[in-house]
Amino acid sequence: MSYEMIALMMFSSLVMLLLTGQRFFGAVGCVAAAASMLLWGDGGAEMPFNAAIVLLNWYPLLTLPLFIFMGYILSESGIASDLYKMFHVFMGPIPGGLALGTIILMVAISAMNGLSVAGMAIGSSIALPEMLKRGYDKRMVSGVIQAGSSLGIMIPPSIVLVLYGMIARQPVGQLWLAGVFPGLLLATLFALYIIIRCKLQPQMGPALSAEDRQMPRKEKLKLLGAGVMPLFIIFSVTGLFMMGVTNLVESSAVGAAAAMIAAGAKRRLSRKVMMSSLYSTLGVSCMFMWIIMAALSFGAVFDGLGAVNAIKSVFLEQWGLSPWGVLIMMQISYIIMGMFLDDTAMLVIVAPLYIPLIIQLGFNPVWYGVLYTITCQIAYMTPPFGYNLFLMKAMAPPQITLVDIYASIVPFVIVMATGLGLIMAFPEIATFLPDLFYAK
Template sequence: MSYEMIATLMFSSMMLMLLTGQRVFGAIGFIAVVSALLLWGDKGGYDIGFAAAMKLMKWYPLLTLPMFIFMGYVLSESRIADDLYKMFHVWMGGVRGGLAIGTIGLMVLISAMNGLSVAGMAIGSTIALPELLKRGYDKRMVTGVIQAGSSLGILVPPSVVLVLYAMIARQPVGQLWLAGVVPGLMMASMFIAYIVIRCWKNPDLGPVLPAADRDIPRAEKLRLLRAGILPLVIFAVMMVPFVNGWTSLVESSAIGAAAAFIAAVLKGRMTRTVFENSVRNTLGITCMFMWIILAALAFGAVFDGLGAVKAIESLFTEKMGLSPWMILILMQLSFILMGTFLDDTAMLVIVAPLYVPLVGALGFDLIWYGILYTITTQIAYMTPPFGYNLFLMRAMAPPEITLRDIYASITPFVLVMVLALILVMVFPQIATWLPDYIYDK
């Protein structure tokens, strides 16, 4: 049997198992182990899974994963995110669309606190959405704002998804996080620009808050400002030593987790319930990601042993005559298609053994490609009819927001994200400048 046929059989078997409702890591790991045993027998087949497990246990940067997840849950469970939105409510309420702009700012800060898009969606839906609707904001606009803003969680550091990509692609986590900073802030700025233009042309979409709602004592405004700045202080305490080379990435993650814990204690919000929920959620998500990484490493080892990547590269470049850029664009389109029924981690784990080595063989920068993958995943999350975030939004939104409203709300934001993707593809320096500058320094 040819290598191409074996690779096709492995992918089709894996997709079939996923369609039966099996867990992602279970389907991928099972196919990897069975394929290894069939290809190399008892002597070599057993070693592949064991070697993947040992590689995972020895990967020191993996310690950052529970640290950042714990930091995010502490800040979320202790309701520090509530203070953030109150700050935006007071300081931005006098601007047309100000609360929607503030919601984007909230999502950026939540992303810097947590690194998961689901967390941003949950906080935006429970804190921002009711307030925006109550203040007369257009329901379609605010629904799109929350979905688009929450997608920044997998791009703005400390992104958990980029940690997973770093492990599979064998790239430095620190460089990937730095590469996501400028594209993430650029995309947030583009969202804000869209909101400003829309509300300037049609003020009814985002009305200015009444003066009575904004007329509060200056001391209270300053208190809210300090509360809103707290997550930025935690992020700075964590990242400044790392960027300046004073600490390693793992040490910085421990500083961030400790700073979040101390902040919650000083504000009197670190109760037993908050601590237990934070630890339990951290353990659950960390274990899930470790199983996924283990399965991906085993699956990738089988592909490396087959030499399937070289065979597929030859198929695209020599037999089909496709240019490297055409192959790259086809990869991005396949992510958008898979995003209609898979989440970001599942998409990465399924195609990483094929795509990541192929991208490197085609001569592209794997740090830059990690950002392209992440932005494309964001778009796939919100592309009708079956985008992952669309159904999350429907589950969290009030009854008056229909699925039709959700579909209509996201279209302009998807177009903005496509523009951002094109800019990063045409100008790779948007993603590569900051990590190159910091690491050269």
């Protein structure tokens, strides 16, 4: 049997198992272990075992539970709610001001926890009812929350970039730095779209009336204090890391401690908050560990088959694509897979094939990690099964229908595709900070 047929059988088996409703890591791990045993006999049993040993020896893996814990503490303690109240008062006078405040809130939440789900939950529970109550168009509201929450997988400390670094074996510190400017670029493009759209169509995001903004000066000054805690947490994670005071793992530990200190200062670090955050962290962390171990096993089998060279031969020799043509085909494949799979599933399936090929073609794998992440953001909001679409439907009130949710993301997907094109055309947007920082 040819190597191409073996690879095809592995993928078809994986798809069949997923269609039966099996957990993703179980399906991937089962196919990887079975294929290694069938191909190499008793010696193949060492592949999944070796993946477990590699995982246990992976020191940066400690960052995952710490960052996840930090995100849950911030969500459970209500720090984000206080921050949104500040934006509500100070940005309300601007047409589309609450939508702009939501984007800024999402940037802050992303810089504090690195999970898009946390941004979606916070936006849906805090920003969504306020914007609807103030007469914002429901499609604008839905699109802003979905687009803003997607920034969580780009802006450091991004959990997705940590996973990419581990599976693709690239330095997470460089990936974090590479995600800063692209993340801010996307946030700026979102803000520009909101400003222009609400200027042309004021009914999409009306400014708050003077009565709605009425508040004593003392209360306004007190609200400004809501921005101090997030700045403290962001500095403790990203600031100290970029200054060279902490390494990757230390920054995650400092961030988790800072989140607890912030919740304690607000007198919200209760036993209930701690237990809920710890249980949620344990469940998500264990899921990620199983997924990474399955991915390592799956990748080891493909390495042994020489599948990377086979894919390279198809793209370059049979199809006659240029290196940039190969890169564009990869991004298109991510978007197609993203209609049915989440970001981790896509990474596990294609990383063993794409990452080595990207390096062979002469592209920067750190820059490519940013392209992958932006494409995941687009895929999150792409019908029919975009991850954010269903999260939004689950969290939105009944007046926001699935048709509204699907229609709301069209302009934001166009904006994100524009951002992706800019970063492909000007790689320095992503590589400037890593090159500057690691050149010292």
